[in-house]
Amino acid sequence: MSMRLGPVMVASGCGGTGRELAAFTDLVGLDFVTRSITLDPRPGHAAPRVVETPSGLVNAIGLQNPGLEHFLATELPWLVRAGVRVFVSIAGATMGEYADLARRLSRAPGVAGLEINIGAPDQAGSDLFDVREPYHAASVVGAVRREFPGDLPVLAKLRPDASRIVEGARGVVDAGASAVVIGNAVPAAMPDGRPGGLSGPAIGPVALRCVAAVTEALPDVVVIGGGGVASEQDARRFLDLGARAVQIGTALLHDPTTVARVRAALTREEDPA
Amino acid sequence: MADDARPLLGPLHVTGEVLATKKSGAYRHLTITAPGIPQRFRAGNFVAVSVDGGRLARRPLWIHRVKESGAFGPTLDVVVGVAGPGTAWLAERPVGSRLEVTGPLGRPFALPREPVACVLVGVGHGAAPLFPLAERLRERGCAVTLVVAAPDEARLLSALEARRSARAVTVITGDGSVGVRGDVRTEIAGVLDRADADVVYAVGPHDTLRAVAAEAEARGAWSQVALEVPMPCGTGLCQGCPVPVVAEDGATRLVRACADGPVIRGDRVHWEALS
Numbered sequence: 001m002s003m004r005l006g007p008v009m010v011a012s013g014c015g016g017t018g019r020e021l022a023a024f025t026d027l028v029g030l031d032f033v034t035r036s037i038t039l040d041p042r043p044g045h046a047a048p049r050v051v052e053t054p055s056g057l058v059n060a061i062g063l064q065n066p067g068l069e070h071f072l073a074t075e076l077p078w079l080v081r082a083g084v085r086v087f088v089s090i091a092g093a094t095m096g097e098y099a100d101l102a103r104r105l106s107r108a109p110g111v112a113g114l115e116i117n118i119g120a121p122d123q124a125g126s127d128l129f130d131v132r133e134p135y136h137a138a139s140v141v142g143a144v145r146r147e148f149p150g151d152l153p154v155l156a157k158l159r160p161d162a163s164r165i166v167e168g169a170r171g172v173v174d175a176g177a178s179a180v181v182i183g184n185a186v187p188a189a190m191p192d193g194r195p196g197g198l199s200g201p202a203i204g205p206v207a208l209r210c211v212a213a214v215t216e217a218l219p220d221v222v223v224i225g226g227g228g229v230a231s232e233q234d235a236r237r238f239l240d241l242g243a244r245a246v247q248i249g250t251a252l253l254h255d256p257t258t259v260a261r262v263r264a265a266l267t268r269e270e271d272p273a
Numbered sequence: 274m275a276d277d278a279r280p281l282l283g284p285l286h287v288t289g290e291v292l293a294t295k296k297s298g299a300y301r302h303l304t305i306t307a308p309g310i311p312q313r314f315r316a317g318n319f320v321a322v323s324v325d326g327g328r329l330a331r332r333p334l335w336i337h338r339v340k341e342s343g344a345f346g347p348t349l350d351v352v353v354g355v356a357g358p359g360t361a362w363l364a365e366r367p368v369g370s371r372l373e374v375t376g377p378l379g380r381p382f383a384l385p386r387e388p389v390a391c392v393l394v395g396v397g398h399g400a401a402p403l404f405p406l407a408e409r410l411r412e413r414g415c416a417v418t419l420v421v422a423a424p425d426e427a428r429l430l431s432a433l434e435a436r437r438s439a440r441a442v443t444v445i446t447g448d449g450s451v452g453v454r455g456d457v458r459t460e461i462a463g464v465l466d467r468a469d470a471d472v473v474y475a476v477g478p479h480d481t482l483r484a485v486a487a488e489a490e491a492r493g494a495w496s497q498v499a500l501e502v503p504m505p506c507g508t509g510l511c512q513g514c515p516v517p518v519v520a521e522d523g524a525t526r527l528v529r530a531c532a533d534g535p536v537i538r539g540d541r542v543h544w545e546a547l548s
């Protein structure tokens with residue numbers, strides 16, 4: 001499937017509602033993944049939700065989001081009007097919820113694609129569908145793909161676990177995923193022991209290892225890399241290993257112009273006209 | 274409550290430069306060029322500053338004042354109190370250092386339409402955003418009472434400067450080193466009565482804000498509190514700064530302190546749920 005992507009995308013949960021980025025980035029044509037949206041509103045976890053660790057952040061946001069209905073009524077139309085290419089990240093507690101989300105989003109005008117959050121680092125600590133086994137992930141992708149139009153991409157976002165990433169990527173692609181996103185934050189703990197996810201430069205090499213494994217073993221699979229990307233050089237490492245695009249999350253929290261900067265640098269090199 | 278007449282412009286992310294640095298008691302005042310940010314400032318806005326050493330969270334600081342300083346164009350002042358490694362690094366920045374600065378951020382204080390009686394309460398560095406607020410309110414003909422409080426004299430923001438910005442100034446220190454010996458939580462009722470306050474603004478620790486909001490409400494006065502909660506990004510992107518507020522319908526919802534606040538109506542904050 002041919003797919004226009006990136007080369008830079010805003011990673012899920014790190015771009016606010018999108019509006020907050022308008023001051024720092026041209027939104028027109030921006031590939032933007034929303035924070036994960038669930039069927040019902042979720043209040044998220046208690047504070048503190050984000051702590052700083054050396055060259056990283058550990059977050060336990062708990063997927064705070066307003067729920068699908070509110071998202072469709074307010075956030076999505078704004079993003080579409082602003083010219084953003086909206087990839088809606090979805091998360092569910094059951095397979096049925098994933099399918100429901102996909103069905104209702106398939107009728108929402110302006111959605112560029114879906115990203116299935118099946119590698120959340122704190123799944124064990126939350127009430128999300130348990131996808132520890134690759135066949136669970138594949139069945140979620142299959143359920144979503146059946147409900148969502150075939151000409152729009154469905155991205156499957158996986159946990160950067162080097163020991164299982166190839167198997168996981170193969171499973172979701174066989175089940176109908178258009179591309180794999182590698183990867184999510186790395187399972188970690190908040191200082192008080194609550195489950196969270198480690199992100200930022202600290203995990204860059206971990207994600208790179210997983211991307212390398214997949215592009216080597218499955219050269220036909222479209223891979224979107226992410227984890228610790230903060231500069232053109234970081235992005236190039238993923239692209240040079242065969243990733244089609246990169247996602248930027250934590251770096252935006254540190255410098256909200258990162259996506260604009262990296263996008264400009266990469267595009268400059270691509271068309272030296 | 275009315276807003277300033279200038280159109281609201283979004284924040285900027287710029288590389289600034291430290292133009293001057295001055296120790297004042299326990300604080301360090303930094304004067305920074307941050308092109309474009311001073312022009313957009315409203316009282317109650319803050320900046321998010323990056324610190325070194327692979328520390329990714331931003332450090333939020335109130336904008337204390339904006340100044341016209343000739344050659345460099347408008348500059349902004351921040352007041353840094355050392356609380357940990359990030360603020361220690363900031364306090365040590367020599368003149369000429371570069372700083373990554375994002376701002377102005379957050380919802381500013383709302384200003385009353387009528388020339389009413391206002392009481393402004395700031396604890397420690399929390400008094401920083403109140404000086405420019407006091408000036409704005411005076412321009413509108415409001416009677417301004419400023420309460421500057423701190424545990425001790427070293428953490429008291431300039432009372433002298435306060436007297437230039439407000440009609441009446443009350444100084445409260447925990448150890449009695451200057452002004453009244455005591456605590457805002459116990460003194461505030463008397464201050465509000467004497468000033469016959471219609472509107473109360475407060476910045477400081479949560480328990481102080483809660484007490485001020487309660488005393489204001491008891492007198493039928495409006496209160497606006499500026500909350501300091503950890504803000505990983507400060508720009509509304511991460512949802513890492515939740516504040517529970519009680520909506521009109523009585524339900525509690527979480528808002529982002531950085532983008533939906535940090536100034537919030539005192540009677541809206543769900544204080545028991547604020548961790």
Ligand SMILES: Cc1cc2nc3c(=O)[nH]c(=O)nc-3n(C[C@H](O)[C@H](O)[C@H](O)COP(=O)(O)OP(=O)(O)OC[C@H]3O[C@@H](n4cnc5c(N)ncnc54)[C@H](O)[C@@H]3O)c2cc1C
Nearest residue numbers: 330333334335352353354356357358359360398501502503
């Ligand atoms: C809107 C706002 C305005 C502020 N204005 C000022 C000011 O004008 N002057 C001043 O001295 N301080 C101010 N603070 C507090 C200041 O931001 C913190 O003291 C500072 O971030 C601590 O960083 P650190 O590395 O020194 O300490 P650490 O305790 O090591 O910080 C660790 C982490 O926790 C966060 N954190 C810790 N305490 C606080 C806190 N009280 N508020 C917010 N984040 C915190 C830090 O940002 C950092 O991410 C303000 C806070 C907010 C939210």
Ligand SMILES: Cc1cc2nc3c(=O)[nH]c(=O)nc-3n(C[C@H](O)[C@H](O)[C@H](O)COP(=O)(O)O)c2cc1C
Nearest residue numbers: 011012013036117184185199200227228248249250
């Ligand atoms: C504050 C925060 C919130 C996040 N929220 C989500 C989310 O809702 N859904 C999701 O799939 N990933 C979420 N992530 C993971 C990021 O999208 C990204 O995959 C991960 O942080 C690694 O990339 P980075 O190092 O560039 O941040 C979140 C990350 C952070 C730091």
Ligand code: FES
Nearest residue numbers: 506507511512531
């Ligand atoms: S600090 Fe990130 S949203 Fe408020």
